Amino acid sequence: MNVYDEFIDTMKQNNLNKEAVIDVLNIYVNGSKFLQYLEDFKNKYGERREYHGVIYSEEYEQDDDDYFGENRVLFYSGDDDAYDIVNYDKMYKYLSIACEFYIEKNEDEKEIIQKELSLIEESYGIK
Numbered sequence: 001m002n003v004y005d006e007f008i009d010t011m012k013q014n015n016l017n018k019e020a021v022i023d024v025l026n027i028y029v030n031g032s033k034f035l036q037y038l039e040d041f042k043n044k045y046g047e048r049r050e051y052h053g054v055i056y057s058e059e060y061e062q063d064d065d066d067y068f069g070e071n072r073v074l075f076y077s078g079d080d081d082a083y084d085i086v087n088y089d090k091m092y093k094y095l096s097i098a099c100e101f102y103i104e105k106n107e108d109e110k111e112i113i114q115k116e117l118s119l120i121e122e123s124y125g126i127k
Contacts, residue, residue, distance in 0.1 A: 003030050007101055014097050018084040021091075023077035024052050025098045034102055035109070038116040041095060042123050052077045071124075088124040095120065 001009075007026045016022065028037040040047060046054030057072040068074055073091045076083040086094070099117050103110045120126075 003105070007098075010101050011094070011097060014093075016094055016097060018075070018086060018090075018094070020077045020082050020084040021075040021086060021094050023082075024054060024075045025094055027052055027077075029098045029102050035112065035116070038099075038113070038120065042116065042120045044123070046073075089126060092121060092124060092126045 004026055007029060008022060011017070011022045011025075028034055031037075037047070040054075044056050044058065046056055046059075048055065053076055055074040055076070057067065057069055057074070061067065068085050069087075071088050072085050073088070074083055074085045096117060099113050103113055106113075
């Protein structure tokens with residue numbers, strides 16, 4: 001089994017099934033810039049690429065046509081219809097499992113990952 005399939009299985013074992021969220025985090029956690037992506041999450045900065053990305057609801061005003069709610073994150077992957085919107089608490093659950101997965105593969109970065117995850121938790125007001 002490759003790491004991408006292993007990541008998907010890990011998410012499903014934790015009852016997390018939002019496909020676009022899983023797809024984007026799978027790209028991040030199995031890529032070469034996971035620490036940078038954690039920094040981006042901490043700062044609520046979403047990378048937007050043609051076929052995958054992250055958009056924060058704060059980027060829109062309430063009266064904008066594209067507004068999708070307060071304290072929400074939109075993950076998109078694939079075509080125009082492949083997206084999921086989650087609140088901060090749910091995003092954090094996905095992200096914390098992604099971090100656990102990453103640590104299993106990169107034990108030497110455990111402290112750095114845990115610190116970044118803690119800072120993300122603080123940044124989003126997760127309790």
